[in-house]
Amino acid sequence: MDRPLPRIRGAGTAVPPTTYTQGDMLDEFDITDPRIRSIFLNSAIERRGLTLPPVGPDGSRTEESQGDLLHKHVTTGLAMGREAVEACLKDAGASLADVRYLTCVTSTGLLTPGFSALLIKELGIDRHCSRLDVVGMGCNAGLNALTAVAGWAAAHPGELAVMVCVEACSAAYVFDGTMRSSVVNSLFGDGSAAIAVMAAEEEPETAEDRDGPALMRFSSCIIPEAVDAMRYDWDDLHGKFSFYLDPEVPYVVGAHAELSVNRLLKGTGLRRSDISHWVVHSGGKKVIDSVRVNLGLSRYDVRHTTGVLRDHGNVSSGSFLFSYERLRAEDIAAPGEYGVFMTMGPGSTIEMALVGW
Numbered sequence: 001m002d003r004p005l006p007r008i009r010g011a012g013t014a015v016p017p018t019t020y021t022q023g024d025m026l027d028e029f030d031i032t033d034p035r036i037r038s039i040f041l042n043s044a045i046e047r048r049g050l051t052l053p054p055v056g057p058d059g060s061r062t063e064e065s066q067g068d069l070l071h072k073h074v075t076t077g078l079a080m081g082r083e084a085v086e087a088c089l090k091d092a093g094a095s096l097a098d099v100r101y102l103t104c105v106t107s108t109g110l111l112t113p114g115f116s117a118l119l120i121k122e123l124g125i126d127r128h129c130s131r132l133d134v135v136g137m138g139c140n141a142g143l144n145a146l147t148a149v150a151g152w153a154a155a156h157p158g159e160l161a162v163m164v165c166v167e168a169c170s171a172a173y174v175f176d177g178t179m180r181s182s183v184v185n186s187l188f189g190d191g192s193a194a195i196a197v198m199a200a201e202e203e204p205e206t207a208e209d210r211d212g213p214a215l216m217r218f219s220s221c222i223i224p225e226a227v228d229a230m231r232y233d234w235d236d237l238h239g240k241f242s243f244y245l246d247p248e249v250p251y252v253v254g255a256h257a258e259l260s261v262n263r264l265l266k267g268t269g270l271r272r273s274d275i276s277h278w279v280v281h282s283g284g285k286k287v288i289d290s291v292r293v294n295l296g297l298s299r300y301d302v303r304h305t306t307g308v309l310r311d312h313g314n315v316s317s318g319s320f321l322f323s324y325e326r327l328r329a330e331d332i333a334a335p336g337e338y339g340v341f342m343t344m345g346p347g348s349t350i351e352m353a354l355v356g357w
Helices: 020-029 034-041 067-090 117-124 140-153 177-187 249-265 286-296 302-314 316-330
Strands: 005-015 019-021 047-049 101-105 132-133 160-168 191-199 214-222 229-236 241-244 275-280 338-345 351-355
Touching: 005 067, 005 140, 005 316, 034 047, 034 177, 034 229, 047 302, 067 101, 067 117, 067 160, 067 177, 067 191, 067 241, 101 117, 101 140, 101 316, 117 132, 117 160, 132 140, 140 160, 140 177, 140 191, 140 338, 140 351, 160 241, 160 316, 191 316, 214 249, 241 338, 249 286, 249 338, 249 351, 275 286, 275 302, 275 316, 286 302, 286 338, 302 316
Parallel strands: 101 132, 101 160, 275 338
Antiparallel strands: 005 191, 005 214, 019 047, 160 191, 214 351, 229 241, 338 351
């Protein structure tokens, strides 16, 4: 008999206490360039959680050093990560004592020991908890890490695995008035999202008795010719790290979306029309539109993706879990239905998971 599939038992999200509209951001940094203002105001984003630099004596935001940004990455990340994990466990009906495996995902800073060790200490998780840190993979990393979490859960039936994405994107901002940094600064928001996964020791006899949707299979598609299209690297001019996004990213990702879905569904007997629920990374308005057009999806199919972008911006690796949480809150997924999780990021890469209710 086949082993029971790992299933999603709970999810939780967190954002900083401070949020800003796009108009607020333009005012905070006194941005008057009409081209940059247009980028902010036409982003399909209304508000984002951010941790901005402190205000100086002259009333303007101070410039942060790389050390300041790293401190923000740790402090903001730990606060959001703790809140997301606690919300996730509450949703799963579990406690911190139940956690046997913890994976932490981040791309907004580098520290050793990583968030997994810091959160185990902060939360009081058992010291024998297995752990993994996935660092620097970018917006697609949530599904890269979930592959490992699902594999661990499948190999340890009855034991709880938790993944938390911790993205303090404001710890990676450079405010220099250039088009490169302005595109990034108009898009990303701070956020954390956690998911709890467990495989039952025995598969329930009926779909109605199953506890959460199953993680059925995963697929990856890397686009090597676009390896430089999304980068987080050192900026010599400012002496700190910064993001770079190529304007062609949406079209490159969109052009490979169909290939990725076909590979995910190959051998399952399922067609694209059999997928009832789409949980897509909120990568930006153009990215969402490109994916939607290339896959023949409706605006309704990506309603949660666009809603998360509107309310939180692009919260990097955890974005798809913000959308999943909204789908689950609707309580419309029925036993026997299928869904696809899709994330995109540096590589350039498209990651997918097939989910079954």
